[in-house]
Amino acid sequence: MIEKEVHNGNVHRPAAKLSRRAKKGRLNVLGISSGYHDSACSLLQDGVLVAAVQEERFSRVKNDRSFPSRAFNYCLQEGGITIADVDCIGYYEDPCLKLGRQIWMGFLPNLPSHRRESILGRLSTPHPRQMIRDTFGFDGRVEIFDHHLSHAASSYYFSGFDESAILTVDGVGDWATTTYGFGRGPDIERFEQVDFPDSLGFFYSAITGYLGFEVNEGEYKVMGLAPYGEPEYADQIRKLVEVTSEGQYRLNLKYFGFLTEDCMYTDELVTLLGRPPREPESELEQFHMDVARSAQVVLEEILLEKTRYLHSKFPSQNLCMAGGVALNVVANGRCLREGPFARLFVQPAAGDAGGAVGAAALAHVKVTGESPVVKKLDHVYLGPENSTTQAYKMLRASSARFHDFRGREDELIRYTVDRLVEGKVIGWSQGRMEFGPRALGGRSILADPRRPEMRDRINALVKMREAFRPFAPAVLESEYQDHFSLDHSSPFMLETCDVISPIDLPAITHIDGSARIQTVNEEANPRFAALLQEFYRRTDCPIILNTSFNLRGEPIVCTPLDALRTFLRSQIDVLVVEDLAFERSGIPNFWEAMESFNEKSPVDGSRIVEHSVYTLL
């Protein structure tokens, strides 16, 4: 009844061989970002970025802000190391600086009690060092860096430049909201910053909230909506931001509510624009498009002016950008075209997730005195890799009918192209998952860009999102110049340019004739390149519509199972996971119903990011 372990010590048995496990890599540095939104973890091994992933991909909670324990374990696994091999952990922001800003907010008179309570709550929040110790059991070296330094590092150290001006712009981290600096060799220096509450991120987020989109999430929708409008309200919107000398600007706080309210804007903004804010999910009118365009124009003007200022202080050919505002690819493109810098590098995970990469790079520099990488980041396939074996086992255990192309890649490619040409929408889950917000052929939804109905179909039935949202093209790197007005490759879908293709590409061409392109080559993603090659061979079109493999409000899929579940809940026609493919007709009837039923699993509230106001606390 009660167990007793008998140690059979006196019987001679062959003993095992024991050796201390050799450490992989001379220097293993992890980077962590967490607490605001998009918690993430990254691993640098001897200065090489080998893994980076957001926690949301594992927890399936969009923008998950909780401590990234699963991302941490993934990074160890991907690096082939254990906790014993970790030399240092870099944390992406200084909690002390952030707390100072939060306490300062508490000095406001008439602050609502729940805001004051939140500030008190922050005072008693465990320090990241303690969180790291308690959660991972890590007692080693932990380095803390400030928020914008992590952003700057996430861009500069992976740009391939040996010197560069650096501009970081976001909502807020600790005090800074915009920083101006430069990198030279292993060193990054900042010479000026704009402090909270003045923030270009907040400016754009306020308009996002006013237009009825989720703050801190829907900003790219405003950017996508802008080309439908005219800058009719630019003069009014310029009143929101007073551009002052050097790198500075000030928000006109009478239009902003974020310091005291759970809303980004005040009634003054409503009065200024003359219309009540748009109800979420309500119809989009021309007015909303005009407001979006006006805000975009104002943002671009300011960014352009500030990049000129930065160049005047540090007259480099190179500019590195990071921070959430750097995900505004339209503004980036204008800064590059009209600004003084010849080259621009934007960290693909420019938001807070990228802070994990920046913090790891800074920790590497601190430990070694040297830059972590010597070449430009050439891909972001830094997340978990699909396992064909697991996917096969998953399907084998079911009664689903599927095509098994294991060992027959050519046939898989031909099969997929056949379906694309037939007008099917493909869920494409291959290799390692991308780090950052963009799907680049690892976890993508693909379609034929020549079909006029494709944009509306994918928006409505597949991704279940707003009809105006544009899709991006993935194009063979060898062919892009014949179709897009761009003189350099764009592997991360971070630049917009005009579509000049002789082929009519309605599904990926935005209303203003632009597209946000991704160039694809064999080195970075051989299977995706092979797919594009075959599509090109068959259709004379080297371009495929590429959008992220997720549904509205959900993170991009990570595992084959995530892909399968998303496939079931959408109207994607064909799912291709590694060497396996299946069509909707192969799915047992009750799967879809069961999947919808299982969808309503409760979510741990501590992971969820608030979308009515920026996460200030």
Place this chain on the structure above:
Amino acid sequence: MQRPPEALKPFADRMARTAAADDAAQLVHLLRISGLMGGDANSLDVQSLSEEEASDHVHYPRTGSWHEGDIGIWERRTEGGKSAFVRRLDTLDEWKLWSNLGRIEPKGKKRRVLFMGESVARGYLYDPDFNPAMALQMILDLQFGEDQIEVIDLARTNLCYEIRELAIAAREFEPDIAVIFAGNNWCTSAPTFADVVRIDKALANEGMAGVKRISEEYLTKTGTRVARDIASAYKEQGIPLVWIIPEFNLGDWRDPITNAPYLPGDQNVEWLNLYEQAQAALSNGDPKTAERLALRMVELDHGTVVTGFYILAECRQLAHDLEGARKYLELARDATSWDSSMVYVPKPHSITQEILRRESQDGGYQVVDLPALFKQYLKGEIPDRRLFVDYCHLTTEGMQIAMGATASCILRALKNVEVPWYALVNDQIVPSARTEAEASFLAAIHDAHRWQSYDMVRHFCRRAVSLSPHIVDLMLSYIELQTRDEAPMHMSEAEEKILRVGSPLIHHYLFSNNDRRLDRILLGAIAEVLEEAGVPAQEQLDRVRREEHGLKDQETDLISYYFISAAQQPQEFEVIAWPSSRFGYDARYYRAFWPYSRFIFVGEAGCAVDLTLTCRLPKPAPREGQITIDCNGQPQVEINVSTAWTAWNISLPGEVVRDGLNEILVHWPMPEFCSTEALSKVTLQLCHRKFPDFYPVFGEIHSFKAGIGQPAATTVPVVQTESSLIEVA
């Protein structure tokens, strides 16, 4: 929006730097919860604490989504001047916990019996095919005549102290009599900050015994209040009330064996030595010595863990002293009332049973005292699997007896006649053999997933197979369902096959509660009973396990949920299974709470296996200590480890590897038990809503993986089957 003064920025930074200093965050938190900083919604109200001490005020967490004015999930609908009750649509998620009763009509001519309670009253594992309310209705029909009396089934699975609200509200159904079958779910709740203050003081003065005392006081206070309020509400309206005092499966149910929590001085070392010696004495056929040693264990741990009590009960059973054994089994049942970190199963504590007996005097209600009744029925034997499917839920036989006695009370109250309970026990009131078989199979699953013995699990498997042939296919499909775990259950072909059986019971219990585990005990028992029935299941199990979990395709993560669940070490499992959610553990790695840790992998006889282990000793600890690692009972390596994480490669020769399940045992060195320091952290952990570290940690593992090793050894090993791994009780 106003801009705070720029001048305050440096001051804010200074404050932030101060707050970031060591322990400052802790201080702020304590100031907040003590109300000294204005406080928040959860802070301690000192005034109320003083008043609370002097009053019988109680608090308890409430489950369910009921609305004010409703009765459970039913809301009033007035029709023709009369009130019927219908289920609210917005409580849909809860419907499965209640009887499938869409509408409760206004009272008519029939006498009305309200039947309320917890899952035991719901007929857990039998409902909706069969349940106590159905059995009671059938007995009463025979006594009152057809259509003369109706039993309204208001029992709800997972009902706790909210029985108070339900029972009081349910008077609106105009019952002639009410029956309550509750008390199993009465337990301690997460401490309020006022409780933490008390625990802090108790720990300082009494150690862990003080924590247990506070927990028992809470149980006493809350249970008394609930029983008293219900009794007085019914007495006030002159509605007779019958309370069925629940009983526990003392004979079979065994809570997991654990180490003692932190004890003063060197007492943890003494306790562990006593345990080892008592075990040795039992093995050597010397129960007297074992008993003496176990009594000392209990003296040291103040009855806060089950371990000593189970040894004492075994000793008493060996001495054929059933009453002595019963006493210790009851003490074991009550031992962990304070500890919700352990795998919690509902149980009627002695305190609860005593409250319900005592309050019946003043409250004027009748009781069906199941402990006494079952003792009488079993002629003094200890209640066991004959009457229980698990810890507290009844078998058909158990329901027949309990409902016979309940009917006797109802006859006394409504007809003023005395009919002895045994005259009302009707062995014709039974579910179909098919239902009985499915309930037995579900019981096997339920018990196995709560760490019960191979013998008990096999009993219910065997019973299921003997009752209905359709169970064979169910079991074969279940082997597939549990072992081919890459697809979610609802996508697996095995689930499709199970669904085709068309059983409401299986649908209700298996698919909503099943947990995908390696199921070493359960699938072993299933395979054995199927083989007994002439069905070649062992080969299927071995093959599927090899295909899905063999080392050929991939490494096995030995501390993953699936594999750690097979180690039969629930405390360690909980940390892995529920990181930060249910109990709020911080650590996301394996912690050993026992001198050894067990791990399982699926191997092939003769094939070498490479293990990679990253481990350390907990702090505080000696600088170095030695761990030893066994494979299938054979010592393999000794490793000097320290408090720093270190990674090791261990190459197991093919000779020690078996076909099927293989067991790795890591023996940890004796830690330094710094009880005072450890227990001083408990209050702070409770303040942060973290589960406290009440138990010493012996070792920690960050990762432990098994992969295919060097080519097979040239000598062919003796093939041992995995069945030798299963400890038969």
